Amino acid sequence: MNLRNRIFASGRRRYFHIWDLDTGKVDKVNGSADRKEEQKSMERFKVSPCERYVGLVGTSRKGGGMINVLDSGTAQWIAQMRVDGRGGVADFAWWSDGEGMTVASKNGEVSEWDGRQRRIIARWLDAGAVGNTVIALGGQSGRNQLGGDRWVAIGSTSGIVNIYDRREWAAAAVASAKSNVPAQNDDSTQAGVPRSPTPVRVFDQLTTPVSHLVFAPDGQMMVMASRWKSDALRLVHLPSCTVYRNWPTSNTPLGRISSVAVSPKNEQLAVAAEQGRIRLFEIRG
Template sequence: MARQDELAPSHGVDGNQQPEKDAMEMELERLVLGNSAEFKRGLKDIDEDKALDLALALEDLDDEALFTVDRGPADNDLMEIDGEDDEDQERGQAAWDDSDDGRLQVSLASQPRLRKLRRTEAEDFVSGKEYMKRLRKQYEALHPPPKWAQDAMNQPRKRRRLTNDNEAEDDDVVSGADPLSVLLQNSESLVRTSGPGTRRRLQSGAVNVQRAAGVPGVQPSAITSLSFHPTLPLLLSSGPSSTLFLHQIASSPPEPTANPLLTSLHVRNTPLTTTAFHPIDSRIFLSARRRYFHVWDLHSGRVEKITRVYGQQHVQRSMERFKLSPDGLYMALLASSKKGGGEINILSASTLQWIGQVRIEGRGGIADFCWWRNSKGLCIAAKNGEMSEWSVESRSVIVRWQDHGAGGTTTTTITLGGRHNLSGFPLGTDRWVVVGSGSSTGPGVVNIYDREKWARNHQQNTSSPPIPPLPEPQKSLNHITAPPSHLHISPDGQLLAMATRWQRDALRLVHLPSCTVYPNWPTSSTPLGRISSLAFCDGAILPHQDILTLLAIGTESGKIRLWEIRPNS
């Protein structure tokens, strides 16, 4: 038993128990780790210090500042949402914009992964542009841009100074890649500002023609309708392919491609015959050999279909040929009925409602018609060569006259152009009226009449008719051996282009007022092809100062070639 007592633990504790800490060990542990009593006392001291600081800070506040009343959503909450547009403006203008994004609708509630993009639980559909904006914001929240990119974005933008000091504040420079709405809204930057001085005149004898870069690409059909915008460098073209094309007239450089395509519109099963810019607003009118026509608003992108002319359905079975008045108030629509010779329905260009009708007598029906320059009347040519002058004010034909040498021929086309400044003449302010006719066996004939001479005679004798029944033309031209199909006068009234689609390379330029044909152009090597359409552009809206006018030629093969008419050196 004594042996067992000697083997027992000397401290009288179990072998698994820790030995008791001596005084020195406990003091070191307190100094390094502290104890629970001191930790709780430290927290209490911190809370008391914060409470004392808060109490001292609130002593200087009024009682009203200590309370807030919830009156619903604050105005600044809404401004934070609208402020996202400001971030997009600071981001800069996009290099390319799809106009369809504004009409696209995306559902945020239909897919679980898109619900995080909603601002409220009830929100569902947003536009395509808003959808892209929220996706971009979500991506930037997950992947912030690096510091070097933030520094580059925070640098001040350099303002580009325009050539005109009055436009120096406008730093938006429109290019061919800009959206069409921006192009139309900032149209002032596209138009050349005319400087002081007199209008430059063309000389007879030789014309200075230089070929310009053509419109890129080949259209899928013949180009039967071609027109320039009256105030913007825009070219409109169309044909039986049912597609309308809109190009910007611009050189390269600065554009990546000369005369870039801005947009196009395809109308199914509608082989277009006539397309035209509205001279005032942003609409384009287009028609075909159908019982309807369309109006395309470039700003909104909306296409409106007009299916009937109320009260005139029996005479308006086709709407393929129309012409808009220069002031943009009226639309003259050639009727399909040939009752009594022919009819033209007059519509309001704004409401597209029928407001009047022109009815003329003439064997074979109406060959062509053209608005007066002041939009107060129409000059209408019957196929037998009888010309009728119709007044919008009186809603009647005020004078009829016969084209010279029209016996045995068929009138094909007419055009008005130029300007006279004689007052009191009841038939508008156009100086020139040009009538083209021809037969299947003889050459084509183009008669040029000077309406200024008629206006001067009418001033001297107001009791006489404004136009004699059988007037003599200023000049008769037979330089085209086929019936002329295209007659166009340049916007400044100094140049006449006459062509026919029945022969290749059949085009001539005529100087006005001398009425002489330029012999030096086109030459036998000029690549004209079979011409299907013509158009002149006013040189004042082009960026180059030394261009008087721009001639566009559309061909049966679907090509558009451009030619610059410059002053003689």
């Protein structure tokens, strides 16, 4: 099955559609009858990088939230990830190997969910978080732990973006496994993840709620943007974690940003605006 030839489309409904580009057939997928109260809307979803799963943010419940995981081929429910805390799920990101996800709650807590074990293996706090809005993973740590992703970036309602380097976490997980030390639930480590990690860098260039965080496929650049203010977009160089000062300029016509994407070969940056235009920029290394 090649999901690159299929389009998943959803809205504020109890169902979504799958359009097969090869055959032209459009299938309507209804939610599970026994989970109607947990999944009243399917508008917030993400397909895993391995193309095997679809994660759907469930209806928020008092004191927490949930993500239902479906098989992308059969659309059958296979697992559920639950988080505690006020406000429910702000956003989530699949690990690059598709075998788990990192989930940001609106109250500042972040959960690492391992899909193979079907459980949360670590919980940690985003430093100084005041209403998380979006989360993204990028780069490669060089290890298999936590999906192999090096960077995790988290945006908030205040416009602050924290970025963390997960390489040390992955190394700590390996050391813990070799010494047969069980995961701890105190303020030290849980599967190698610190309970209160320190960000590598705190970005304060945006002044309105962060709506978009996108890593380039090669992990050498991150885009952060806010749809709540015109031209609110900045580029971050990695691994130095420095913000580019020469672009965008005051004359770059971005408008109110509605979507951002980087091409698979890191050659173009596409920025869509609420005015209905998509501008394509060349990325020069």
